Each structure stands twice: as C-alpha cells, then as structure tokens.
Amino acid sequence: MKQVIHKCFLPFDFEKEEKWLNQKSEQGLQLLKVGACKYTFEQGNASEYQYCLVLKETMPGPETSKEYLHFLKERKMEYVGSFYRWDYLRKKTNLGEFDLNNAPELRADHLLRILRVLLCLIPICLWAVFKNLHYGAPINDICAIVAAVLVLAMSFASFKLRKKWKELSN
Numbered sequence: 001m002k003q004v005i006h007k008c009f010l011p012f013d014f015e016k017e018e019k020w021l022n023q024k025s026e027q028g029l030q031l032l033k034v035g036a037c038k039y040t041f042e043q044g045n046a047s048e049y050q051y052c053l054v055l056k057e058t059m060p061g062p063e064t065s066k067e068y069l070h071f072l073k074e075r076k077m078e079y080v081g082s083f084y085r086w087d088y089l090r091k092k093t094n095l096g097e098f099d100l101n102n103a104p105e106l107r108a109d110h111l112l113r114i115l116r117v118l119l120c121l122i123p124i125c126l127w128a129v130f131k132n133l134h135y136g137a138p139i140n141d142i143c144a145i146v147a148a149v150l151v152l153a154m155s156f157a158s159f160k161l162r163k164k165w166k167e168l169s170n
Helices: 011-026 062-074 104-135 138-169
Strands: 002-006 029-035 038-043 049-055 077-083 086-092
Touching: 011 029, 011 038, 011 049, 011 086, 011 104, 011 138, 029 049, 029 077, 029 086, 049 077, 049 104, 062 077, 104 138
Parallel strands: none
Antiparallel strands: 002 038, 029 038, 049 086, 077 086
C-alpha cells in the first residue's frame, strides 16, 4: 500500500530530512518517490533500508547517470529519486553503513556544495524583500516578511554549515 506524505525541509536541513526518512523506515515505510515537499512511501519491513541524501555538484547528463548508477550499484546502494540536485539513496540495512560522505574530506566537500547553494539564494531572497517593500501593498508586505525570514534562516544555516565545514577541513 502506498502512502503520500507532504513535508517541507529546507536545503540546510538535509540531516534532519535523512533522520526523518530513516525513522519512517524504522516504522516500515520505505521511500519510493520524492518530489517538492512530497514523499511517496510503500509499506515494507521495518528498518529494511537506511537513507542518505547527497547534493551533486552539477545536474548529471545521460552518460554521467549511467556511470553514477554503476558507482552506486558497486557499493550496494540504490537510487530512489532526486529533487533538483539532491539525490535520495538507500541501502539495505543488513549490508552495512553508507560509505558516501563519511570521510571528513568528502563530508566537507558536501557541506561546501550546500553552503554555495545557500550563498546564491540569500541575495535572491534579499532582492525579493526590497522589491516587495517597494510596492507597499499588503500582499507584498507579507511576501517581503516571508523572504526576510528565509534570509535569516539561510544566513543562520550558512554560519552553522560553515562552522561544521571548517571543523572537517582542518
């Protein structure tokens, strides 16, 4: 039986999202498909899979995808789906831990990719704040407030990720 759950995670909350997916696996819900704030699960065995999210450096082309899928298969991992540049991977729990992003230098590179995305989004949201304040209509004020909250959240997350990145880089 399939179950669709709508839940929103921000890009810097990838660890929280991974934890949530693994909790769902413990409950016997295994991820089938992912979209924008939409997760499709099917009932399976409890803790059958463990899940990992990976932010790719670029959007893959067809030949990269074949190589990437082969790379995952060699490591006994399965590609579940992707959203934007985020890949959702799973591995049978009885086959051991994920070996992606576990080495400090790999984890540091992963955090740096996320940090770069955030640093690109902050100016866009700041622009939205000032653009919406310029019009002065109530709906524009609401949009400006939402964008300002996003700027604050992404700024906070950037500092947090930068701190983790520095710890792993040293």
